[in-house]
Amino acid sequence: MVSRLGETKRRPVNIRIVAATNRPLDLAVAEGLFRADLFHRLSAATIVIPPLRERIEDLPALASSLLGAIRRTDEPAWRLGVGVLDRLMRHDWSGNVRELRNVLESAAALSPDSRIEVADLPANLLEPANAERPSRDFPKKNSLGAVERTTILTALQEHDGKPAAVARALGVSRATFYRRMARLKAQGHA
Numbered sequence: 001m002v003s004r005l006g007e008t009k010r011r012p013v014n015i016r017i018v019a020a021t022n023r024p025l026d027l028a029v030a031e032g033l034f035r036a037d038l039f040h041r042l043s044a045a046t047i048v049i050p051p052l053r054e055r056i057e058d059l060p061a062l063a064s065s066l067l068g069a070i071r072r073t074d075e076p077a078w079r080l081g082v083g084v085l086d087r088l089m090r091h092d093w094s095g096n097v098r099e100l101r102n103v104l105e106s107a108a109a110l111s112p113d114s115r116i117e118v119a120d121l122p123a124n125l126l127e128p129a130n131a132e133r134p135s136r137d138f139p140k141k142n143s144l145g146a147v148e149r150t151t152i153l154t155a156l157q158e159h160d161g162k163p164a165a166v167a168r169a170l171g172v173s174r175a176t177f178y179r180r181m182a183r184l185k186a187q188g189h190a
Helices: 025-030 036-042 056-070 084-090 096-110 144-158 163-170 174-186
Strands: none
Touching (some): 084 096, 144 163, 144 174
């Protein structure tokens, strides 16, 4: 039951509360920083979503989805230029998906057309990879592995992360595409 401000009449309400936090509330309860009764009311179902930096392989699909969400109905679909996805995947994303969305919105606003290029990215993404993030040993620029990796990542971006469409565009079976993606992930390149 709730009462509107300035009213004495009580009204019944039927609501569900969805709450999000980046802190372990059970520890906050133990330390006396969060009310135990409220914790037990809110913790009916708990979903843990790892930060973007721990699931960087989801970035191409997330970027595609976010670009679709920021697009106005009268605009063409946004696309990422060569090297943009690589820059995005090297960033540490301390601001998580919100930071990714802000970066894409900002880059889209600065882009003169519907293609976001590296020059459209914020300055912090144009600098070398964050020193705190573990460095990846990427193949040499023109090695066969680097060309394959770039080709696959570009195809993923151009086909909105849809494996069947990417496999078709690359002229390989889906099984081959999945094997190559697994190999890139194992090497820390995807």
